[in-house]
Amino acid sequence: MKLKSLQIFPNGINGWETEELTFGDHITQLLGPNGCGKTPVIQSIAFCLGYPSVFRNDIYEKCNHVILKVEINSETLEIKRVYSKDVDIEVTEPNGSTQRFFNEEDYSKYIFEWFGLETSNLLTNRNTITKPYLATLLPFFYVDQDEGYTGIYCPPSRFIKDQFSEMMRIIFGLPAKHSFDAKKARIEAKRKLDYLDRVVKEQSKQVELAKESTAGVTRSSDELTAEISKLEVELEDLKSQGVNQDDSTNSLDRLIATHKNSLHSIEFELKELFKRHDSVAKIVAEINTEINTLNLNEEARRVFLSFGEICGSKKCQLFSASSDSYGKNLLYLKDQLKDLERNDKTDQAVIDRLTQEKHNLQNLITKIVDERNEILEQSDTASVVNATSELKNEIFRLQHELKVIEEYEIVKKRQFSAIIERDKALEHYDSYSNLRSSNPNLIRLRADLRQLFLDWIDELRTTNVSRDVTFKDDFAPVLGKEVISQLKGSTKVRTILAFHAAILELATTHDSTFKFLILDTPKQHEIHNNDLDRYFRALKNICKNHSLQIVFSTTEYEYGRDAQDVLWPPLYPGEEQLMFMRKTRQINT
Numbered sequence: 001m002k003l004k005s006l007q008i009f010p011n012g013i014n015g016w017e018t019e020e021l022t023f024g025d026h027i028t029q030l031l032g033p034n035g036c037g038k039t040p041v042i043q044s045i046a047f048c049l050g051y052p053s054v055f056r057n058d059i060y061e062k063c064n065h066v067i068l069k070v071e072i073n074s075e076t077l078e079i080k081r082v083y084s085k086d087v088d089i090e091v092t093e094p095n096g097s098t099q100r101f102f103n104e105e106d107y108s109k110y111i112f113e114w115f116g117l118e119t120s121n122l123l124t125n126r127n128t129i130t131k132p133y134l135a136t137l138l139p140f141f142y143v144d145q146d147e148g149y150t151g152i153y154c155p156p157s158r159f160i161k162d163q164f165s166e167m168m169r170i171i172f173g174l175p176a177k178h179s180f181d182a183k184k185a186r187i188e189a190k191r192k193l194d195y196l197d198r199v200v201k202e203q204s205k206q207v208e209l210a211k212e213s214t215a216g217v218t219r220s221s222d223e224l225t226a227e228i229s230k231l232e233v234e235l236e237d238l239k240s241q242g243v244n245q246d247d248s249t250n251s252l253d254r255l256i257a258t259h260k261n262s263l264h265s266i267e268f269e270l271k272e273l274f275k276r277h278d279s280v281a282k283i284v285a286e287i288n289t290e291i292n293t294l295n296l297n298e299e300a301r302r303v304f305l306s307f308g309e310i311c312g313s314k315k316c317q318l319f320s321a322s323s324d325s326y327g328k329n330l331l332y333l334k335d336q337l338k339d340l341e342r343n344d345k346t347d348q349a350v351i352d353r354l355t356q357e358k359h360n361l362q363n364l365i366t367k368i369v370d371e372r373n374e375i376l377e378q379s380d381t382a383s384v385v386n387a388t389s390e391l392k393n394e395i396f397r398l399q400h401e402l403k404v405i406e407e408y409e410i411v412k413k414r415q416f417s418a419i420i421e422r423d424k425a426l427e428h429y430d431s432y433s434n435l436r437s438s439n440p441n442l443i444r445l446r447a448d449l450r451q452l453f454l455d456w457i458d459e460l461r462t463t464n465v466s467r468d469v470t471f472k473d474d475f476a477p478v479l480g481k482e483v484i485s486q487l488k489g490s491t492k493v494r495t496i497l498a499f500h501a502a503i504l505e506l507a508t509t510h511d512s513t514f515k516f517l518i519l520d521t522p523k524q525h526e527i528h529n530n531d532l533d534r535y536f537r538a539l540k541n542i543c544k545n546h547s548l549q550i551v552f553s554t555t556e557y558e559y560g561r562d563a564q565d566v567l568w569p570p571l572y573p574g575e576e577q578l579m580f581m582r583k584t585r586q587i588n589t
Contacts, residue, residue: 001115001513003028003549004069004076006045008581011064011083016581023551024566026543027536030553030580032570037580038553039145041568042520044068045551046142048079048089050107050134052156053144059083063581072114072513108133115513119170121180123161129180130160137167137514140503143496145520152476152484152499165474171503172445172510175431177474189429196422203415210408217401221409224402227258231395255394256368263361266354273351280344287333287340294330445506446471452505453477456498459538461531464491490527497522501539508546519552529557540565 003023010017018041030038040063043053048068065082078092089101091110101107111134112119124130139148139155147154153164160166161178169176179185217224431439450469457465465487466480477484477499484495497519504517517539522532536559539550543564561567572582 001515002071002547003045003516003551004071006041006048006066006068008041008044008066009064010584011062013584014062015064015584016059016062017584018581021568022566023549024561025547025564026549027540027559027561027565028549028551028568029559029561029565030551030568031555031558032553032580033555033577036570036574036577038570039520041580042145042518042551042553045518046138046144048081049138049142050089050104050111051138051142052104052135054085055083060085073116077114104133104135105131108135117170117513120176122166122176123178123180124159125161127161132160132167132170136160136163137170140167140171140500141514141516142518143500143520143522148520149493149496149522150485152496162473164476168475171507171512171514174439174442174445186429189425193422193425193429196418196425200415200418200422203411203418206411207408207415210404210411213404214408217405221402221405224398224405228395228398228402231391231398255391256365259361259365259368263358263365266358266361270351270354270358273347273354277344277347277351280340280347284337284340287337291330291333294333442474446475448509449475449502449506450477452502453499456501456505456535456538457495459501460494460498460527460535462491462494462498465495493522493527494531497527497535501535504539504548505542505546508542508548515547516549516551519550521553521555532557533559 005020005022006018007020008016008018021041030041032038040055040059043055044066045068047053048066060083063083065080068079068081070077070079075094077094080090080092082088087101087103087107089107091099091101093099099110101110109131119132121129122132135157136155139153143149144154153167155163165177168174176182450471453469454467457467466482468480470478472478472483479495484492484499487495500517500519504514507514532554536550536552539548542548543550558567559565568580570578570580572579
């Protein structure tokens with residue numbers, strides 16, 4: 001969201017108003033002495049955004065309403081809010097239609113929808129259902145002049161359970177800590193996870209079946225495609241005029257040579273498998289010999305134990321080490337036997353399959369050789385017909401193999417997609433776990449927040465706080481053994497400013513809708529102008545990099561602006577000094 005302009009309208013002919021004030025693309029500064037009306041202008045921005053700002057009585061009496069123009073997703077909304085202690089907000093949409101709201105809940109829901117910000121039902125402090133409001137999120141990006149500098153999060157009310165943590169989770173897209181719908185959602189997530197588990201199992205079965213179908217295919221899909229293309233070219237050549245008996249036999253010779261190469265590959269693989277089978281048999285025999293030896297040793301131990309002269313005590317430990325060793329060695333050897341037998345069984349299945357493939361190839365080679373020999377005794381025309389038939393058969397066989405390979409690849413892709421969906425469902429289900437502090441995204445977010453917080457503390461030259469930053473209640477920083485509420489004076493203000501800047505910078509990496517920070521008069525008597533200047537120049541840098549906006553007011557410090565920044569000074573004469581609002585000009589009649 002980008003702030004475009006602000007204008008305050010009078011309440012009658014004696015009311016107060018402003019011109020339309022345009023925000024800078026980066027920094028907007030309100031500069032003026034105390035009492036010139038900076039705070040009502042700053043408050044009015046947050047007021048239009050749903051914050052329940054409380055004004056002095058003269059604002060309610062002299063000002064009628066304020067209009068804030070904002071840009072959301074490249075579309076401009078015009079937000080009009082009446083100066084009242086009740087909610088009365090009218091929003092004019094880009095198409096000219098208007099929406100009017102009389103409570104914070106409906107208005108917040110409407111703005112969240114424009115933001116594309118998903119919010120879940122949360123628990124109140126009394127364990128009833130509620131929704132987050134704009135007023136519960138804005139305190140991270142709007143620091144009120146009075147309460148805003150007393151803590152890192154100062155909302156107008158705290159009615160949501162663990163409100164600070166819940167709002168941080170919304171800003172950074174983490175699961176709610178106390179979701180009202182968590183139990184229902186957890187059940188639904190488990191149901192989806194169970195369904196996807198079944199899908200993955202079914203897809204795995206299909207992959208196994210498809211893999212078995214490819215057992216006799218020795219070439220890849222690319223190799224098969226290339227071979228089919230060659231055979232189709234030969235087939236076309238045989239169909240063309242001028243082909244003789246030699247051409248036909250050459251085509252068959254090439255087929256015979258291809259099949260013999262495949263046969264040689266199978267025979268080599270079978271030879272290696274038989275070697276491995278023989279080696280396994282020898283190893284099994286040796287292991288069985290070891291087992292027999294161990295059994296003989298154990299029997300001998302038992303015989304010795306039967307002689308009372310050798311070991312007369314019932315608690316004799318003379319052979320205990322031997323007994324323990326026997327048990328461990330026997331278990332180890334039997335485990336080895338199981339592994340060898342399992343591997344040998346797998347090899348035997350491969351041997352059976354390859355033996356059948358070898359037999360089929362031998363028959364095919366014999367058939368083609370016989371066909372070739374017959375061609376030698378036939379006329380050119382008959383030989384071409386027979387060769388053509390044989391080539392077609394071979395093309396058909398290769399096409400069948402290619403189809404089997406392609407179907408295998410398809411079911412593997414389906415299985416992969418199902419596994420990805422299942423893993424996403426598992427992650428979603430795990431997000432409802434009570435152990436939310438172990439959520440990797442939460443851990444990573446806190447680590448990033450800690451580093452940025454320390455960077456901004458350094459930027460503001462805050463030296464008398466511990467750099468050992470930890471967090472309680474998910475995100476509330478603890479500096480050594482001190483919480484921020486324990487700090488005083490300048491140290492406290494600097495730490496609060498550092499925390500808000502860290503939140504703003506961190507939000508830019510999470511595509512947050514809130515791309516602004518509004519600071520109502522940082523306490524300059526507690527922070528030196530040089531330190532304020534360092535702070536706002538550092539904010540300027542992230543404005544350049546991430547299209548952020550900073551709005552702040554001061555009484556003395558003036559920021560050095562460029563073309564993307566604007567200064568709002570008081571322009572209208574008052575009783576004692578220039579003011580930000582003027583009295584309505586009476587129309588001469």
